[in-house]
Amino acid sequence: MVYHLFQVNFSGETRMPKAKYENIYKEIKQKILSHEYESGDYLPSENDLTEKYNCSRNTIRKATLFLIEEGLVQPHHGKGVRVIYHESQRYNLTRSGISGFSQSAEKSGYRVTTQVINFTELVADGRLSQRTYFPEGTTLYFIQRVRYLNGTAKSLDTTLLRKDLIPGLTPEIAAGSLFDYIENVVGMEIRTIKRSITISHISELDKKYLKIEDYDCTPVITSRNYNLNGEMFEYTESRNNPDSFQFNSVAWR
Amino acid sequence: MVYHLFQVNFSGETRMPKAKYENIYKEIKQKILSHEYESGDYLPSENDLTEKYNCSRNTIRKATLFLIEEGLVQPHHGKGVRVIYHESQRYNLTRSGISGFSQSAEKSGYRVTTQVINFTELVADGRLSQRTYFPEGTTLYFIQRVRYLNGTAKSLDTTLLRKDLIPGLTPEIAAGSLFDYIENVVGMEIRTIKRSITISHISELDKKYLKIEDYDCTPVITSRNYNLNGEMFEYTESRNNPDSFQFNSVAWR
């Protein structure tokens, strides 16, 4: 069983979009998902859409850009914009991104639980600094959590957070959604996430918490998160259960 | 030793760009990589850049968008565009993409060799169709290759190509760069790549060709490539050597 995570992105929020292009993007996306625009078809021309949505061509093009980034359509110079959506994409849709574990999972209807197995503070030494890129001497929260989906251990996450930027953390908060706390309580917006996937041998901790039996290694997602000011405030190493691991991405030109 | 692959993207080509915004993007990128624009600094304002490059603000913004997608800068409403480049990114730069193995490797100065271990034709049956999404009955080239970097086996790739779209393939061509053949000989342009990373147990074939000893599983990159017409012409499963595997991506909003 592969849980489709790691694919809901920033734009997957439920807030009311204020920008015109965002609404147009969502409406066209909906029509693609509901097969009103069938795979292989061309979207109405930009001029048609301009009339239909009573906006400028630039606005249509910005909406279309999102669809391209999501791998839903593909523009063809001189011909039109073709739908290349495949039903198998439905739960893997992403526009360049990944976001909170809880959000994406709950959106998919999964039951999420979190077990906090470590919660301390520490100061970054040279070794840790080299690994995380936090400056030496930075005071950090050190949090280790096991994330469950419908009762099955999905990942073992080690998170380091700058205490000066994300104050007031408690194990209780960490047991819920860190993403939610950062965005809605602290009021800090996550703007950029740089991620890297590598393979690592499993440790005793992995074995213990992820209940990995069939594999001797695990995919590790290392991510560095930046806030509005361009400050790196979070570093996370997510060690995943190989059975349910899936990561999607779309490239285009 | 981690070879930095899977990160050179479409825009990493050497052709002369015709578009203004592309040149501006490349120039600013260069200044970031050479630390003329230091990490933490703000780029000159859009108005300044507009004057400097003698173009419109929209053109500057389009160039900046590429830098954002690449994780080099981050815009801050009302303040400016901040550089968030880190030296560790240098060989991992990507704008949403991945491209040919040979290109990216050779660009990094690695010596690439390819061993063709299988080259046949077949017709997609129901099982294969379900796996690849090629329509049942499609005639395909079936190619298996081992890719080496500086003499070390990096991946074992199984590629299926639509014969009607990519005709004239030979084992000799497959021993070189398929990407090159498709783009430059057939003249077909790759426009969209949909990828998915999962973990799979290693097979006898993996063991034999990738010389994997320390791991019992391998990261598999499944990719479906679309041409200008929105037709899927290639399906590839790339089984990677865990030791040298790395996959990078950037998310932003």
Add this chain to the structure above:
DNA sequence: TTGTTCAACTTGTTTGAACAAGTTTATTTA
């Protein structure tokens, strides 16, 4: 019939303008 030209589409690039909205600093007001 066959090949060429041309007009009418399509998306791609660029410009210039205006206003919205977040940030900062200086100024004014209490």
Add this chain to the structure above:
DNA sequence: TAAATAAACTTGTTCAAACAAGTTGAACAA
């Protein structure tokens, strides 16, 4: 002094227009 205001920046959104360039099909010419 301290708070509120205003002005001058910044990026974000939207519009209208023009031209470049790829695609298609109808009209035309050989």
